[in-house]
Amino acid sequence: MLSTALKSKLAKQHLLVADAPQMISLLESYLRDMGAKTIYRATDGRAAIEALNTPGMRISAVIYDMNLPRLDGLEALKLVRRNFGRLPFLMLSANVTKESIAAAAKLNVDGYLAKPFTVQQMERRIVGLMRATVASDDGAPEAPTEQAAEADAEATDDTWSI
Numbered sequence: 001m002l003s004t005a006l007k008s009k010l011a012k013q014h015l016l017v018a019d020a021p022q023m024i025s026l027l028e029s030y031l032r033d034m035g036a037k038t039i040y041r042a043t044d045g046r047a048a049i050e051a052l053n054t055p056g057m058r059i060s061a062v063i064y065d066m067n068l069p070r071l072d073g074l075e076a077l078k079l080v081r082r083n084f085g086r087l088p089f090l091m092l093s094a095n096v097t098k099e100s101i102a103a104a105a106k107l108n109v110d111g112y113l114a115k116p117f118t119v120q121q122m123e124r125r126i127v128g129l130m131r132a133t134v135a136s137d138d139g140a141p142e143a144p145t146e147q148a149a150e151a152d153a154e155a156t157d158d159t160w161s162i
Contacts, residue, residue, distance in 0.1 A: 002123060007035030009130050014038045014058045018048035018076070019065040019092065023115075027063060030122050045071020049079060052087075059087070061129045066093035066100060074100075077107045088132035090125050 002010070015036055017027050024041050031039055040057065042048035045068045052059055062080060066073035073091050080087055091104050094115040101112055110132040111125045 002034050002127070006127060006130055009133075010035040010126065011037050013060040013130075013133065014040065015061050015063060016040045016042065016048060016051055016057075016059045017063045018042040018045065018068055019063070023065065023092075027122075030119055031126070033119075034123060034126055044069045045076050048076060052080070052084060060133055061088040061090070063090045063092065063129075066091055066104075067095065074103055074107065077104060077109055081107055086132070088129045090129055 010031075013036065015031060015038065017024050017031070017039055018041075019027060021043055024043065028039050028041070040051050040059065042051050047070075048062070048064065048068070049071060051057055052062070062076075064073050064076055068076070071079075073093070077089055077091065080089055086108070088110045090111040090113060091109050092113050092115060093100060096112070096114040104112055111128045113121060113125050
């Protein structure tokens, strides 16, 4: 369960969720239960990048499926890092491999979550994103290492975060 302070912080964030329509609905439900109020949706990679480039959107964190059509997660993460710096980025994937985790870690992803996941796993990743938003306000968060990503790929819940 998120603390009142984290729920309050999450309520002020503008989240971009990029995934398949059914998954977006599920994620949006989870995020709203956690306190999120402003959630933008994108069902393909190009729409996600267009949302990021839209003046006035003020997106503060991205939740992105690794295998999204028109721009996969790694390509999107490269663009985000190049154009938006340390904007917090949570990668989701149903096909987790050590290689995909390592590639995302090299691009300084802020978290990685394997599908299917529980509400508790999602909450832990959202807490990580909230910490990353604080760190991005105060300086860049510590980048994940490939060794940490590989070790976490073998974790029992198949999830990874910083």
